[in-house]
Amino acid sequence: MSAETDIDQGRAAFRDQRWTDAFRTLRTADQRGGLPAADLERLATAEILTGNRLTGMDTLVRAHEEYLVVGDVIGAARCAAWLAMHLGNAGEPARAGGWLARGQRLAAELTEPDPVQGLMLLPVALGALHGGDPEAAVALFSQVAAFGQKFQDKDLSALALLGSGQAALALGRAEEGLRMFDEAMVAVTAGELSAVPSGIIYCAVIGNCQLTFDFQRALEWTAELDRWCNARPGTxxxxxxxxxxxxxxxxxxxxxxxxxxxxxxxxxxxxxxxxxxxxxxxxxxxxxxxxxxxxxxxxxxxxxxxxxxxxxQPGLALVAMARGNAREAQTMILRAAGQANVAGRRSLLPALVEIGLAAGDVSEARKGADELLSFARECPRPMVRAVAAQADGWVRLHEGDHAGAAQALRQAWQGWLELGVPYEAARCRVLIGLACRGAGDEISARMECEAAQAELLDLGATAAAAWAATLMQAGPGTKTGASTGPNIGPNTGPNAGPLTRREVEVLRLVASGRGNRSIAAELYLSEKTVARHVSNIFMKLGLSNRAAATRYAFEHGLAG
Known part of the structure; x- marks a missing residue:
């Protein structure tokens, strides 16, 4: 087979996003007689996507040099910009800065405006964002977006949206940032972008959704990323x-x-x-x-x-707290929260509250809980509300407001149930038990703690289960007469009947003909959990098999 044939096959494989085939054929052609600059750039991309990152970087350098040899300043500047971004992400700021400077010099030689000038701004904007200057990053990403719009460059436009969304989060504007992420993801899921920008946007959006407690978005986009990777063998x-x-x-x-x-x-x-x-x-x-x-x-x-x-963090601080070093843990979490931007600080607040209470610093814990409550009012998404209500209820317990604590904690418990987060739901039940005990209702206190212990043991959370067991054995509180708050029903829609939101999701998949293993993979659950949900659905609806459940789903508008 000739080098020309290898090049043709490599280009076709690259176009079809068969990265392993593109890598092999283009590398073979390169070894036989070399590649033109554009194909070296394709080979570098295929190498990076198949995990040969260092080799891919070297090939990208060669592509840059080959573009210079043939006088293609735009191609050379484009390679320099991507080298700067890859090296910056790899933690090599000196080399990244060198390539950025070279790319900027080349871009300055252009006599006509070109999208590559917008691409050169991306590493600068990212440097401002990660260097703690989100305001400057906003202005720079806006310039990138202008280049993308002017030249109809969809990669550039989507990356500018991603960066602008991240800067908005860093400035505390969560809703604005999430809207920008959604718009960027429209371009990704429509297949409008090239591979590397697509992967960057997928992973960054999911990570930022998790940072802002946007559980549903993270779940949706992770499933999409999973499909995207699986559809491109060798990635x-x-x-x-x-x-x-x-x-x-x-x-x-x-x-x-x-x-x-x-x-x-x-x-x-x-x-x-x-x-x-x-x-x-x-x-x-x-x-x-x-x-x-x-x-x-x-x-x-x-x-x-x-x-x-x-x-x-906060994992390391929570380990210190679990070992009984609450003061040390608080020092760690306060330092980390103090150094973070607004979005990063918010992600640390639940641990900051828990550790503050363990250290006996109710005042600091209250500050953290109030910040979460303010965030929940600004961004009233289910997980944010659950996190904020749990923190508020926990602090109220330590402030002696047992009625207020019970109400907040029951709201949090219901939220965790709806989201399908059993560990936090069980911990809420323990705290509800403490609120009942503080109000003088020992029977309800033991009931909540016993239920929570069983749930925690089922999860394998032995330390938390031991905590619940210890509380069951403690004596009753001294205060009486306080209410434990309303028992809020599940918000699952008008046709859901007695089912929770998670059970409705499982029922829809059962109605589509999916087995338990497939449902578990789709919803990121264990098969054991899915089987329990199916059993609960049958019991609540008085059904005996999946066919009857499917019929119920269609009759009540819950299928599809």
Whole structure:
């Protein structure tokens, strides 16, 4: 086979996003007789996407040099811009700065405006964003967006939207940022963008949704990223980050074995060529170990996560608290929160409240809870409301407001149930039990703690279950007469009947003919959890089989 044939096949494979085939054929052609600059750029992209990041960077340098040889200043500047961004993300600021300076010099030579000048602004805008100057980043991303609009460059426009959304979050404008993410994702899911910008936007949007407690968006976009990676065999870049996001969703849903499995895949993909999966893979592993009470293993995982350059908080501070070092833990979490931007600080507030209470600093905990309540009013999404209500109720317990605590905690409990987050729902029940005890209702207190302990044991959260058991054995409180607050019913729509939102989701998938394993994969649940949901659906609706459940779903407008 001739080098020309290899080049033609490599171009076709690249066009079809068959990255492994593109990498092999273009590399073979390169070894036989070299490649023109554009094909070297294609080879570099295929190498990066298949996990050969360092080789891909070297090939991108060669493409840059070949563009210079043939006098293509725009192509050379484009390669320099991407080298600056890749190196910046890899934690090599000096080399990134050198390539940025070279690209800027080349772009300045152009006599006519060109999209590459907008591309050159992206590393500068990202530097401002990650350097703690989101206001400057907003202005720079706006300039990038103007280039994208002027030249109808969809990659540039979408990346500008992503950056503007991240800057909005950093400035505390969560709703504005999320709207920008949604608009960027329209271009990604419509297939309008090239591969590397698509992967960047997928992973960044999911990470920022999780940062802002936007559980539903994170779930939706993680499923889309999973499909995107699976539809492009051989993709390593971004696939590890996808597995880390999957691990977080499994963890939240109480499917902890599945979370560990996904985290292990993320760690392997980090080794194989998706280095940005390192943090998430190890941090989520640490979270599962911490929740199970395996504190030494949790700390070891967090230390592995820290190799990425990111600080493993709040996990590390929560381990210190669990070991009885509440003051040390509070020092850690207050420092981390103080150094973070608005979005990062908000993500640390639930731990800041819990650790403050453990340290006996009710005043600091109240400040954190009030910040969360303010965030919930500004961004009233289900998980934000649940987090804020739980923090407020917990602090009210320590302030002696048992009636107010019970009301807030029941709202939080209902929110966690609707979201399908069993660990936090069970912890809320323990706190509700404490509120009942404080109000003098010992029977209800024991009932709540017993139910919570059973749920925590079922999850494998042995330390939290022991906490609940200890509280069951404690004596009754001294205050009487306070209400435990309303028992708010599930918000699942007019036709859902007695089903929770999660049970409706399961019922819809049952009605579509899906088995338990397929449903578990779709919703990031364990098969055991799905089986329990199906059993609850049958019991609540008085049904005996899946065919009857399917019929019910169609008759009540719950299918599809």
């Amino acid at each position: 390593v870049a971004f696939s590890g980050q996808c597995q880390a996001h999957r691990a977080e969703l499994f963890r939240l849903h109480g499917a902890w074995d599945e979370a560990l499995a996904a985290a292990a895949v993320a760690q392997q993909r980090a080794h194989d060529g998706d280095p940005w999966a390192l943090y998430g893979g190890y941090y989520q592993e640490g979270e599962v170990h911490r929740l199970r009470g395996n504190l030494d293993q949790a700390e070891a995982s967090y230390k592995q996560a820290a190799r990425s350059g990111r600080e493993p």
